[in-house]
Amino acid sequence: FVPTSLVTAPAAPTSSSSTSLNVASAPRVNSSGSTSSFPPGDNKAWSPDSWKNCIAKQMPVYESQEELDAAVETLNRVAPLVFAGEVRSLHEKLARVTQGQGFVLMGGDCAESFKEFHVNHIRDTFRVLLQMALVLTFGSAMPVVKIGRMAGQFAKPRSEPNEVIDGVSLPSYRGDNVNREEFTPEARRNDPNLMVDAYHQSAQTLNILRAFSTGGFADIARLHAWNLDFVEDTEEGSRYQKLAAKIDESLRFMKAIGIDTSKPEFTSVDFYTAHECLLLPYEQALTRQDSTTGKWYDCSAHMLWVGERTRDLDGAHLEFTRGVGNPLGVKVSDKCTPEELIRIIDTMNPQNVPGKLSIIVRMGAEKLRKNLPGLIRAVQREGKAVVWISDPVHGNTRKSESGFKTRDFDNIRAELRAFFDVHDEMGSHPGGVHIEMTGEDVTECTGGVSAVSDETLNKNYATACDPRLNGSQALELAFLIAERMRLRTGLPPL
Ligand SMILES: O=C[C@H](O)[C@H](O)COP(=O)(O)O
Ligand SMILES: C=C(OP(=O)(O)O)C(=O)O
Ligand SMILES: [Mn+2]
Numbered sequence: 001f002v003p004t005s006l007v008t009a010p011a012a013p014t015s016s017s018s019t020s021l022n023v024a025s026a027p028r029v030n031s032s033g034s035t036s037s038f039p040p041g042d043n044k045a046w047s048p049d050s051w052k053n054c055i056a057k058q059m060p061v062y063e064s065q066e067e068l069d070a071a072v073e074t075l076n077r078v079a080p081l082v083f084a085g086e087v088r089s090l091h092e093k094l095a096r097v098t099q100g101q102g103f104v105l106m107g108g109d110c111a112e113s114f115k116e117f118h119v120n121h122i123r124d125t126f127r128v129l130l131q132m133a134l135v136l137t138f139g140s141a142m143p144v145v146k147i148g149r150m151a152g153q154f155a156k157p158r159s160e161p162n163e164v165i166d167g168v169s170l171p172s173y174r175g176d177n178v179n180r181e182e183f184t185p186e187a188r189r190n191d192p193n194l195m196v197d198a199y200h201q202s203a204q205t206l207n208i209l210r211a212f213s214t215g216g217f218a219d220i221a222r223l224h225a226w227n228l229d230f231v232e233d234t235e236e237g238s239r240y241q242k243l244a245a246k247i248d249e250s251l252r253f254m255k256a257i258g259i260d261t262s263k264p265e266f267t268s269v270d271f272y273t274a275h276e277c278l279l280l281p282y283e284q285a286l287t288r289q290d291s292t293t294g295k296w297y298d299c300s301a302h303m304l305w306v307g308e309r310t311r312d313l314d315g316a317h318l319e320f321t322r323g324v325g326n327p328l329g330v331k332v333s334d335k336c337t338p339e340e341l342i343r344i345i346d347t348m349n350p351q352n353v354p355g356k357l358s359i360i361v362r363m364g365a366e367k368l369r370k371n372l373p374g375l376i377r378a379v380q381r382e383g384k385a386v387v388w389i390s391d392p393v394h395g396n397t398r399k400s401e402s403g404f405k406t407r408d409f410d411n412i413r414a415e416l417r418a419f420f421d422v423h424d425e426m427g428s429h430p431g432g433v434h435i436e437m438t439g440e441d442v443t444e445c446t447g448g449v450s451a452v453s454d455e456t457l458n459k460n461y462a463t464a465c466d467p468r469l470n471g472s473q474a475l476e477l478a479f480l481i482a483e484r485m486r487l488r489t490g491l492p493p494l
Contacts, residue, residue: 046323048287048296051280056316058157058278058309060178060190068281071192075285078199080299081151081206082273084290084325090272090302091327093145095355097431098385103142103485104358104432105133106274106389107474108149110466111156114176117201122208123217124439125150127226128471130218130269131240132478134226138247139482139494146271149436151205152301153275154178154198155282156465157309173464177279181464195282202300206273213271220266223247228471230441235449236475243494274329277304280320287324295325305329305360308394311336311344318347329358329434333395334367338378345384354385360434361388364395365414369422376426389432390419397466400446404457406467409447413480420484430488433481436466437474448473 044050062068096102107129109116125148133144154177162169163183170188173181177198180187212218223244231237255261277283277298286300298304304324308331310317321328328348332341341359349357359379361372379386392415396407416433423430443452443459444467452459452470461467469477483493 048284051316051320054314054316054319056280060174062190062192068192071195072281072285074196075199080288081202082299082302084297087297087302087326091355094327094387097387098354100429102145103136103140104145104387104389105136106147106434107437108153109438110436111175111464112153113464119208122205124228126212128439128474131226131475134223135243135478135482140485146269147274147303149275151202151273155279157278157307209271214268218269228439231472234472236472239479240475272302274303275301276307277317277321280316296323298324298326303327307331308333313343322347327356329360331360331362334363334371338374341375342378342382352385358387358389360391362391362394365418368415368418372422373426376428387431388428389434390416391434392416393436400454400457402454402457404461406457407445409445409473435469437469439471442468442470444468445473448476
């Protein structure tokens with residue numbers, strides 16, 4: 001993390017009527033994406049709560065307005081999790097990626113959970129991200145911007161409002177900051193106090209991440225120690241050790257010619273956080289005005305993205321995000337037309353500021369080959385500066401015969417390959433990857449050298465929502481990407 005310029009003022013206004021969500025007056029849950037009286041992107045005034053005038057899809061409805069007001073009031077007073085100076089430093093790095101100088105690595109759980117929370121869980125995910133970043137930096141000879149889906153990635157959009165088990169129907173689980181996974185009416189009740197619990201867990205997570213990124217753990221001299229025990233014995237583990245040995249040698253050479261490898265560039269990393277901007281009462285309460293610039297920042301994370309299911313042009317999520325100074329992302333599937341994408345860009349980044357907006361493409365290999373060229377062409381024609389990021393996992397979810405939600409490594413690899421092929425053809429920069437992964441030895445995605453199969457998914461299937469790549473599958477992906485980046489720049493294979 002970098003030095004900060006402090007964000008100080010709490011989100012105005014502070015009266016309970018304006019800072020809270022009025023259940024009676026919307027946001028309405030709507031699945032048709034129809035019109036709103038307050039289209040974002042026009043010149044209407046923005047405020048942290050102007051999203052309340054728009055239709056908010058995927059939003060929990062709370063039973064008690066009082067309970068919600070009290071939770072939001074508590075969050076209005078908590079300390080910001082991130083600071084404007086950090087957010088701006090991420091923005092600058094992303095701006096360089098729009099110019100082809102850098103690669104973004106985003107990864108973490110689909111849904112963080114209270115049950116899985118442990119310092120070792122955070123450490124191990126962070127460790128794999130460090131390994132992946134090292135492979136990508138060395139492989140591509142480019143700076144890698146490291147962003148965790150961590151410290152706030154709780155709320156989940158769902159395909160179905162209800163879950164039915166043995167004829168019993170209950171509201172779907174929507175993330176630990178909304179309701180609980182257990183299949184009982186009490187657990188599935190939307191509880192606004194969970195937002196406060198999620199905030200406190202995020203604060204702890206960030207504290208650990210800050211310590212790991214600057215306190216010696218991320219020192220490049222320790223690169224061998226980042227290998228996880230269960231990865232160590234795999235093909236990817238030994239491939240990593242070989243690469244680590246090469247880097248060790250380069251470090252020894254640098255030292256020999258007088259470069260000081262005890263400098264922060266070698267001993268710490270800049271690590272950022274991001275999550276889906278979904279649960280707007282939480283995001284609004286963490287939105288604060290920067291005392292030095294007067295700009296509003298959502299201080300729940302450095303970067304926020306809007307999901308595929310909530311990116312309606314006239315919806316509450318675009319209205320909220322258009323007003324905050326953070327770098328933003330938007331997920332797009334094959335349902336997004338080039339015209340729609342340009343309108344989204346004009347709403348989320350009206351000044352066309354480089355680094356402000358990343359387009360996170362998730363459509364599956366086949367649809368990507370068909371649809372991505374048109375999206376890139378439109379962006380090129382309109383002269384928009386965006387970071388193109390591949391999310392090769394969300395378009396590749398399937399149900400195994402044994403009933404597990406899973407993803408095949410082959411399909412993930414195929415989508416990444418398609419993403420790189422299309423950028424090669426279009427002369428654009430493949431700017432990053434966004435994946436759901438964990439440092440744990442889970443069996444949630446099939447394939448890869450780790451050879452998880454449909455039959456072994458039940459061995460350690462632990463995710464609270466979507467299936468994650470385990471440590472060795474994630475590392476394998478990093479090597480694939482690094483090789484592809486090398487090919488682009490004419491470097492020999494690793
Ligand atoms: O993480 C993404 C979505 O929440 C998830 O893919 C939706 O899953 P569902 O179809 O099980 O609701
Ligand atoms: C919900 C998610 O993705 P998408 O919006 O792409 O479906 C996610 O990233 O977990
Ligand atoms: Mn997911």
